[in-house]
Structures are given as structure tokens and as C-alpha cells.
Amino acid sequence: MASFNSSHSSRSFRIRLLLMGLLILSQEAHSICPSVCRCGGQYASCGYQNLSAIPVGLPDDIRTLYLDYNQLTKLAAGDFSSLSQLEQLYLYNNHISVIEDGAFRGLASLKLLSLESNNIGMLTNRTFEEVPNLEELHLRNNRLSSLTSGVFSQVPRLRELDLASNDIGEFPTDVSRDLMNVEILDLSYNPASLLLTPVFGQMVALQHLKLNDLFAANSASVEDSIPDSAFDGLSNLRNLELKGNRLTKIPAAVKTLPNLTTVSLYLNSIxxxxxxxxxxxxxxxxxxxxxxxxxxxxxxxxxxxxxxxxxxxxxxxxxxxxxxxxxxxxxxxxxxxxxxxxxxxxxxxxxxxxxxxxxxxxxxxxxxxxxxxxxxxxxxxxxxxxxxxxxxxxxxxxxxxxxxxxxxxxxxxxxxxxxxxxxxxxxxxxxxxxxxxxACAPRSPFPTLTISAVLETKVLLPCRIDADPALYTYWITSSHEEISPEQPHPPFAIADNGSLLVTNVSISNEGLYTCVVSNDAGEARSSLNLHILLSAAKPIKSNNISIVYICVAGGILIFVVLLLLVLLRRGIIARNMCIMDNEENEHAAHQQANAENIDNPTASQYQAYESLDGESLDGDDSGDHEANQGDHVYDHPPAETPPQPRPPHEYNMNEGYNNQAYNNRDDNVNDHEENQGDHVYDLPPAETPPQPRSPHEHNMNEGYNNQAYDNVNDHEINQGGNEVGPIAPPPLPPRPSALAQVQAQQSPPEHGGHEVIGINEGYASMREP
CATH class of the missing domain: 3.80.10.10 (Ribonuclease Inhibitor)
Known part of the structure; x- marks a missing residue:
């Protein structure tokens, strides 16, 4: 019995040793890795080894295999038959030009196949028949010029297809039918002509389409190679790439995509x-x-x-x-x-x-x-x-x-x-x-300003400088004193906004004032003149007012010159001069008569020098409306035969003037002859009393205004102006009589002793004697 137990134990021990040996041998067999590769876990990397053939003895349980950057030129049938669990195979950057039928036999689990950057020029309908579960296929940068019918029929699970950088000019309809489940398609760097055929009509699952850097043959533009119907049927497309196509506008075909969420128009000319x-x-x-x-x-x-x-x-x-x-x-x-x-x-x-x-x-x-x-x-x-x-x-x-x-x-x-x-x-x-x-540098874009202030009042002088911030401000007065906010100097003080306040202005404050503003960026100065007025009524003489006066005088001068040119053309001046010479001789005779009687004037002589209001100078009434400032008012002495009464609008003998009656001898109180500087004369009676005529009787000179000279209620308020049409200037008016001179000395003008002469004095507003 003891012997039996001993032999049984010995056999059990031997069996155990055998099983352990077999297990060790099995593990060693699975862990074998070719010397040109690196193996670990479930992958093997055999790239960058200048391999010309697929290495033998790869672990059969690997799921990822890298054979990139080698010298492979052909894939023979059965090269991968032992790698039944392989899911990802990378063969990019080789020189593969031939792929035999059955080259991928045994790769039933393969999901990703990368063949990009090779020399593949043709694919048959049996190339991919042994990879029914393939989901990603990368054929970028090869030499494909066409696609054989049924080439993708053996890969119904394909989700991503990369055919970029080939020379595919046509995309057969049956090929697109085999790609109904493709979600990502890249056709970049191919001829744009492939879009001229209905490429995408059957790709109902397509979500991401790349059409970057398409090139057009025969110098045609890519824009013209994208028909409006190019994207018909792509109802699920969400991402569209049209990079580098030299587009100047977004193609109309884009508008047919109802679910677009991402658009790339990088590197165009839009x-x-x-x-x-x-x-x-x-x-x-x-x-x-x-x-x-x-x-x-x-x-x-x-x-x-x-x-x-x-x-x-x-x-x-x-x-x-x-x-x-x-x-x-x-x-x-x-x-x-x-x-x-x-x-x-x-x-x-x-x-x-x-x-x-x-x-x-x-x-x-x-x-x-x-x-x-x-x-x-x-x-x-x-x-x-x-x-x-x-x-x-x-x-x-x-x-x-x-x-x-x-x-x-x-x-x-x-x-x-x-x-x-x-x-x-x-x-x-x-x-x-x-x-x-x-800080911004202070600046003063304003010209020097003149400010007027009334004596013994206060004035605020603005500091006209733009500065941000205005860290430091001070003023230089007309007496070259510096006034700062920290050190006020009455009557000067600087306000919060930088202005200078001058209180109780005096004559000594007149002159140039300068504001100075500085900050970290620089300094600027702005000046102004302070002008002191004795009273508020004194006018401020500024450059602007002077300019206005100059402009007005220049405008009047131009008007007069143009007026003379017009009159010269009509021959008016010569005719008027002759008439005026005769009238001047008559006036001189009247002056001589007045001089003889000035020491003992009679009642008739006082009557002869009636004022414009019809009242005698010998007892001037307060109702005299002789308000013409600087005007010379003369009435002629009676002729040997008393003049007959004449209507207010008696016809003027001077044919060259406007159709207005001269100021009559029997002036009315309401004459209102307020023309400043006008010379108002009444004509002497003619030898034969003139016949009454209508106030608006037509003047013989057809070229002038049809207006009567100075009527009773004409309201001549024009300062230095006239109400008549342009005429030639008559000769200077004759000197007034001695009595008029005495009266002028007794009644000085109302304008500070300066006689105001009308701008147009001696022209149409002048009354002839």
C-alpha cells in the first residue's frame, strides 16, 4: 500500500513538470519578435528599418503593426495571414506600387488600413475582399487616376475614405453607391473637374467633406468648376472644407446644405x-x-x-x-x-x-x-x-x-x-x-485771442490748452509775473479748470497773458490779450470788426466799379455831365445873391431858406425833422417872379436819373429824410411853371427804375444809401451859403464832431440844386 502511494505521487509530479514545461514553451513561442522590430503588449513597430519585405515571425496576437518608412514595393498574397487579430496596419511612406489579390487575406479583424504616400496607381475590385470590417482607408498621396467599378464593394462598413492628393478626375456613380455609409470623405488636391459629375448623390451618410486645394485644368477657375448642384443630396453634411481654392465668393452650392455647422474657407480671396x-x-x-x-x-x-x-x-x-x-x-x-x-x-x-x-x-x-x-x-x-x-x-x-x-x-x-x-x-x-x-502731450491749436473787460470789474481768462492730465498749470501776467495755484497774487487767482480770474480790473492789467500747462508728456503755452474798456459802452476794437469794415468797403468799391462800367456802356455819364454843368452855374448865381443879403435877411429870404419841414430858419420850430446827420439842406431863393406852386412829384429835367421827383420846396413834416450823408436839394422853378403830372409818370430814360424822386412819405432811412437806380456820379456839390455855414457852426453834428458821409455820397442819392 505504501509502495502504491509512492508510485502515484511520482507520476503526478512528472505530469506537473511536463505541463509546466509545455506552458513555458508556449509562452516563449508567443513572445518571439523579429530583431528589426520592437514588440510590446499588443503592438509591433517595424518602421524606419529600410525593409523590402514583410518580416517573418511577428507575434500572431498583435493588434497594431507599424511598417512605415521602409522600402516595401509590393504586398504579396498571404503576407499577413497569421495576424488574425490585427486591427490597425500602417504601411505609409513606402514605395508600394503593386498590391496582389489576397494580400490582406486573414485580416478579418482589420479596421484601419493606411497606404498613403506610396506609388499605387490602380486598385481592383478584389483588393479589399479579405477585410470586410474595414472602417478607415487612407490612400492619400498616391498615383490613382481613376477608380475601378466595385473597388469598394467589399468594404460595406467603411466610414472614412481619404483619396486626397491623387489625380482622380472622375468619380463613377456606382463607386459612390458603394460608399453609402461613408461619413468622412477627403478629395482634396484632386482636379476640380471631378465635381462636374454627381459625385455625392448616393452618400446620404456623409457628414464631413474636404475639398481643399482643388486644381483646375486649362487655366479654368475652381469657382467655375463647382456647379450649383454639386452638393445635392448631402442633407446630413455638417462640416465643409473649401480651403485654398482661390474663391472670390462663397459658391452657391453651399446654400443647398441644410445642416451645415462648420465651414472652412481658409486661404481664398473672399x-x-x-x-x-x-x-x-x-x-x-x-x-x-x-x-x-x-x-x-x-x-x-x-x-x-x-x-x-x-x-x-x-x-x-x-x-x-x-x-x-x-x-x-x-x-x-x-x-x-x-x-x-x-x-x-x-x-x-x-x-x-x-x-x-x-x-x-x-x-x-x-x-x-x-x-x-x-x-x-x-x-x-x-x-x-x-x-x-x-x-x-x-x-x-x-x-x-x-x-x-x-x-x-x-x-x-x-x-x-x-x-x-x-x-x-x-x-x-x-x-x-x-x-x-x-499722459498725452499738451497742445494749443488756438490762435491768440483778445478779451475786453470793463474797468473795475472782474474777468475770467480761459486757458485754452488740451492736456490729459493737466498736472501743472501756471500763468504769466502782462507784467511777467508767474501766478500758480499754490501762490495766488491778488488781483489774480487760478480757478480749478485752469482759468485765470482777474478781480477789480485796472488799466495796469492790460496786456498779454500766457497760460502754461505741463505733464509727463510735455508742455504747451497759450496766449491772449486783455483789453481794458473805460465803460461798457466803449466798443471793442477787435481784428474781426476791422476785417468786417474792410470787407464792406471792398464790396462797395467793387459795386461802384461795376456800376460805372454799366453806365459807360449806356452813354449816360457824358449826358449827365452836361446837365450838371448848367445846374452848377445856376447854383453859383444863387450863392452870390445869398451872400449879399446875409447881413440883413428879409422875410422873403428866410422863406427862401425853408427847412425841409416847411418852417422858417428864423424861428426854428422844435418840430423841425432836419435829422439828416451831416446832410446839407438847401432851398433856392425865390426867383424874380414868384414860383408857382408845383405838385410834389414834379418831373426832373435830368433825363439820366431815375423817374423820381426831387425833394420839393413844400416838404411835409412826415418827410423822414433820414439818409445819413445824403445831400438833399430842391430844384429852382423853371421859367415856365411845369404842368402837374402823375407821381409815377414814366421817365424818358427807359433804362432806369420807374420811381419818383423823394416823395413826402418816402421814409428814406437808408444810411448813406439811395433808393434809385445806378447813375453816373455828378460833380462835387457847391459850397453852401454863408448863412448855412453859420448855422452849421452853431449846430455841430451829433456824432462826436465827425461828419458821417454816406457811402454813396455824390451819386444817385444826391439832390441837385
């Missing part, structure tokens, strides 16, 4: 973006417009992109971000505006961006960011603003305060924002400056 370019603009979430020709932010389109989260505008030519540009984009989280030649960000530019996470403004021409530009921006935003010529002056003060007190996010690309100008603050941290260090 000048404008409109909401009408999209079927449902409100669904857009990502919009890439880098490297285009935009000159402004498409604010009208953005107003419709209400679900936009990422906007890329880098490398355009957008100088301004206008106010409220993103008001309708509350979901925007990423905004790229680097290298856009940006110079100005207006106030409230980012209002509405409460969810903004990252703002890129790098490499622009921003010298300042105005106060209020960051209003309502998420304070936790990450800001990239490096590479801008920031000028730390008064215009940056508000942004600097926001950066220091409100911003809680990070500054991308540097620990702090640095000043570039002015030189005194170069390389200084914006966050480290005090508010008054952000």
Missing part, C-alpha cells in the same frame, strides 16, 4: 460674407475665414450666426472692430483676429461676448485700446495681444485700468503687456504704471 450664402446661417458654429481679402468684419452676417462659437479672421485686412460688432453672438468662445492690420477697437466692440474664452489680437498695429472697448467682456478671457506697438498715453488709461482691476484671465505669449512708445516708457509693463503716467 471679400465679403453674407447670411444669404447659407441655407441655415443660425446653425453655424465654426467659421474659418483666415487668409482672405476681407476689409471689414461681416457684422450683418454675424447677426444671423447666433450659434457661432469659433470665428477665425486671421490674416485679413480689417483695420477696425466697430462698436457692437458681436452683439448677436453670445455663444462665441474663440475669436481669432491676429495679423489683420487692426488699428482701432471702438468702445463697446465686444459687448455681448460674455462667454468669450480666448481673444487673439497678436501682431496687429494697435497703438491703443480705447476706454470702454472691453465693456461686458468675460473678465476671465485669455488675451493674446503681443506684437502690437502699444503707446502708453492717455488713450490707453481706461484699458490699463480694466487690465489691472477687472481682468482675471491670463495673457498669452508673455507675463505682461509692454509699452512700445513713448520712448520714456519703452519696455515698461502696462500694469505697473500709475494712472497719471498715461
Amino acid at each position: 471679400q465679403s460674407v453674407n447670411a444669404d450664402d447659407f441655407y441655415r446661417p443660425s446653425l453655424l458654429e465654426w467659421l474659418h475665414l483666415e487668409y482672405n481679402s476681407l476689409v471689414e468684419i461681416p457684422t450683418s452676417a454675424l447677426a444671423e450666426f447666433q450659434h457661432l462659437t469659433d470665428l477665425y479672421l486671421n490674416y485679413n485686412h480689417i483695420p477696425v472692430i466697430p462698436s457692437l460688432a458681436f452683439l448677436h453672438n453670445p455663444r462665441l468662445a474663440i475669436l481669432h483676429m491676429s495679423y489683420t492690420n487692426l488699428t482701432t477697437i471702438e468702445k463697446d466692440a465686444f459687448v455681448g461676448l460674455g462667454r468669450l474664452e480666448t481673444l487673439y489680437l497678436k501682431g496687429n498695429n494697435l497703438t491703443t485700446i480705447v476706454d470702454g472697448a472691453m465693456n461686458h467682456v468675460n473678465p476671465n478671457v485669455n488675451l493674446e495681444i503681443s506684437g502690437n506697438p502699444i503707446r502708453c498715453d492717455c488713450h490707453l488709461r481706461g484699458f490699463a485700468a480694466w487690465l489691472k482691476n477687472n481682468h482675471t484671465g491670463s495673457l498669452i505669449g508673455g507675463s505682461s503687456l509692454q509699452c512700445v512708445t513713448p520712448d520714456r516708457l519703452n519696455d515698461t509693463s502696462v500694469a505697473g504704471l500709475l494712472p497719471n503716467q498715461f
Whole structure:
């Protein structure tokens, strides 16, 4: 019995040793790895080994195999038959030109096959027959010029197909039918002509389409190679890439995509973006417009992109971000505006961006960011603003305060924002400056001003200098004294706004005053003249009033010259001169008669010198309306035969004047001859009394106004003017009689002894004797 137990134990021990040996041998067999590869876990890497054939002895349980960057030229049938568990096979960057039928036999579990960057020129309908579970196929950068019918019929589970960088000019309809489950398709870097056929009609599952850098043959444009119906049937497409196609506008075919959320138009020549370019603009979430020709932010389109989260505008030519540009984009989280030649960000530019996470403004021409530009921006935003010529002056003060007190996010690309100008603050941290260090140089764009003040009153002299901040202000008085806020000097004091208050103005205060303002950025001066008036009634003689006088005199001179030219053409002057000579001789005779009787004037002589009101000079009545300032009023002495009464509007013998009657001898009290400087004369009676005529009888001179001379109620209030048409100037009026001279000496003019002469004196307003 003991012997039996001993033999049984010996056999059990031997069996156990055998089983352990077999297990060890089995593990060693599975752990074998070719010397040119590195194996670990469930993968083997045999890349970069200049292999010309598939290595033998690879572990049969691996799921990922890298054979990239070798010298493989052919894939033979059965090369991978032992790798039944393989799921990912990478064969890119070899020289494979031949793929034998059955090359992928045994790879029933394969899901990803990468054959890109080889020399493959043809695929047959049996190439992929042994990989029924293939989901991703990469054939980029090969030499495919066509696709054989049924080439993808053996891969019904295919979800992603990359055919970019080939020479495929046509996409057969039956090929697209075999790709009904494809969700991602890349046809970039192929001839654009492939879009001329209905490529995508059967790809109902397609969600991401890449058509980047298509090239057109025979110098045709890609724009012309995309028909409006190119994307028909792609009702589930969400992402569209049209990069680098030299498009000047968004193709009309894009508008047929109802569920588009991401559009990439990178590296084109698009000048404008409109909401009408999209079927449902409100669904857009990502919009890439880098490297285009935009000159402004498409604010009208953005107003419709209400679900936009990422906007890329880098490398355009957008100088301004206008106010409220993103008001309708509350979901925007990423905004790229680097290298856009940006110079100005207006106030409230980012209002509405409460969810903004990252703002890129790098490499622009921003010298300042105005106060209020960051209003309502998420304070936790990450800001990239490096590479801008920031000028730390008064215009940056508000942004600097926001950066220091409100911003809680990070500054991308540097620990702090640095000043570039002015030189005194170069390389200084914006966050480290005090508010008054952000200074703009004072300036005074105003000319010297003259201010008048009445004696013994007070006057406020303004300091007309723009300065921010005005750190220090003082005045230099007319006596060269310096007046500062700290040291007032009566009667001078500086007000809070920098103006100089002068109290109890005296004659000695008259002269030049200069205001001086300075801050960290510089200094400026502004001067003004203080003119003292003895009383408030004294006129202020300013340069402006002098200029007005000069302009008026010049205008009158031009008018007179033009008037003379017109009259010369009509031959009026010569005719009037003859008439005036006769009248002057008659007037001289009357003067002689007046001189003889001046020492003993008679009642008739007093009557002869009646005033314009019809009252005698010998007992001048207070009702005399002789108010013409400086006017010479003469009535002729009676002729030998008493003149007959004549109507107020008696016809003038001077045919060259306007059809107005001269001032009559029997002037009415209401004459109101107020013409300042006018010479008013009444005509002597003719030898034969003239016949009464209508006040508006037509003058023989057809070229002049049909108006009667000085009527009783003519209200001649024109100062120095006349109411008649232009005529030639008559000779100077004759000297007044001795009695008139005595009267003039007894009654000086009412204008300070200066006789006011009408502007047009000696012309049409003059009354002839």
C-alpha cells in the first residue's frame, strides 16, 4: 500500500513538470519578435528599418503593426495571414506600387488600413475582399487616376475614405453607391473637374467633406468648376472644407446644405460674407475665414450666426472692430483676429461676448485700446495681444485700468503687456504704471485771442490748452509775473479748470497773458490779450470788426466799379455831365445873391431858406425833422417872379436819373429824410411853371427804375444809401451859403464832431440844386 502511494505521487509530479514545461514553451513561442522590430503588449513597430519585405515571425496576437518608412514595393498574397487579430496596419511612406489579390487575406479583424504616400496607381475590385470590417482607408498621396467599378464593394462598413492628393478626375456613380455609409470623405488636391459629375448623390451618410486645394485644368477657375448642384443630396453634411481654392465668393452650392455647422474657407480671396450664402446661417458654429481679402468684419452676417462659437479672421485686412460688432453672438468662445492690420477697437466692440474664452489680437498695429472697448467682456478671457506697438498715453488709461482691476484671465505669449512708445516708457509693463503716467502731450491749436473787460470789474481768462492730465498749470501776467495755484497774487487767482480770474480790473492789467500747462508728456503755452474798456459802452476794437469794415468797403468799391462800367456802356455819364454843368452855374448865381443879403435877411429870404419841414430858419420850430446827420439842406431863393406852386412829384429835367421827383420846396413834416450823408436839394422853378403830372409818370430814360424822386412819405432811412437806380456820379456839390455855414457852426453834428458821409455820397442819392 505504501509502495502504491509512492508510485502515484511520482507520476503526478512528472505530469506537473511536463505541463509546466509545455506552458513555458508556449509562452516563449508567443513572445518571439523579429530583431528589426520592437514588440510590446499588443503592438509591433517595424518602421524606419529600410525593409523590402514583410518580416517573418511577428507575434500572431498583435493588434497594431507599424511598417512605415521602409522600402516595401509590393504586398504579396498571404503576407499577413497569421495576424488574425490585427486591427490597425500602417504601411505609409513606402514605395508600394503593386498590391496582389489576397494580400490582406486573414485580416478579418482589420479596421484601419493606411497606404498613403506610396506609388499605387490602380486598385481592383478584389483588393479589399479579405477585410470586410474595414472602417478607415487612407490612400492619400498616391498615383490613382481613376477608380475601378466595385473597388469598394467589399468594404460595406467603411466610414472614412481619404483619396486626397491623387489625380482622380472622375468619380463613377456606382463607386459612390458603394460608399453609402461613408461619413468622412477627403478629395482634396484632386482636379476640380471631378465635381462636374454627381459625385455625392448616393452618400446620404456623409457628414464631413474636404475639398481643399482643388486644381483646375486649362487655366479654368475652381469657382467655375463647382456647379450649383454639386452638393445635392448631402442633407446630413455638417462640416465643409473649401480651403485654398482661390474663391472670390462663397459658391452657391453651399446654400443647398441644410445642416451645415462648420465651414472652412481658409486661404481664398473672399471679400465679403453674407447670411444669404447659407441655407441655415443660425446653425453655424465654426467659421474659418483666415487668409482672405476681407476689409471689414461681416457684422450683418454675424447677426444671423447666433450659434457661432469659433470665428477665425486671421490674416485679413480689417483695420477696425466697430462698436457692437458681436452683439448677436453670445455663444462665441474663440475669436481669432491676429495679423489683420487692426488699428482701432471702438468702445463697446465686444459687448455681448460674455462667454468669450480666448481673444487673439497678436501682431496687429494697435497703438491703443480705447476706454470702454472691453465693456461686458468675460473678465476671465485669455488675451493674446503681443506684437502690437502699444503707446502708453492717455488713450490707453481706461484699458490699463480694466487690465489691472477687472481682468482675471491670463495673457498669452508673455507675463505682461509692454509699452512700445513713448520712448520714456519703452519696455515698461502696462500694469505697473500709475494712472497719471498715461499722459498725452499738451497742445494749443488756438490762435491768440483778445478779451475786453470793463474797468473795475472782474474777468475770467480761459486757458485754452488740451492736456490729459493737466498736472501743472501756471500763468504769466502782462507784467511777467508767474501766478500758480499754490501762490495766488491778488488781483489774480487760478480757478480749478485752469482759468485765470482777474478781480477789480485796472488799466495796469492790460496786456498779454500766457497760460502754461505741463505733464509727463510735455508742455504747451497759450496766449491772449486783455483789453481794458473805460465803460461798457466803449466798443471793442477787435481784428474781426476791422476785417468786417474792410470787407464792406471792398464790396462797395467793387459795386461802384461795376456800376460805372454799366453806365459807360449806356452813354449816360457824358449826358449827365452836361446837365450838371448848367445846374452848377445856376447854383453859383444863387450863392452870390445869398451872400449879399446875409447881413440883413428879409422875410422873403428866410422863406427862401425853408427847412425841409416847411418852417422858417428864423424861428426854428422844435418840430423841425432836419435829422439828416451831416446832410446839407438847401432851398433856392425865390426867383424874380414868384414860383408857382408845383405838385410834389414834379418831373426832373435830368433825363439820366431815375423817374423820381426831387425833394420839393413844400416838404411835409412826415418827410423822414433820414439818409445819413445824403445831400438833399430842391430844384429852382423853371421859367415856365411845369404842368402837374402823375407821381409815377414814366421817365424818358427807359433804362432806369420807374420811381419818383423823394416823395413826402418816402421814409428814406437808408444810411448813406439811395433808393434809385445806378447813375453816373455828378460833380462835387457847391459850397453852401454863408448863412448855412453859420448855422452849421452853431449846430455841430451829433456824432462826436465827425461828419458821417454816406457811402454813396455824390451819386444817385444826391439832390441837385
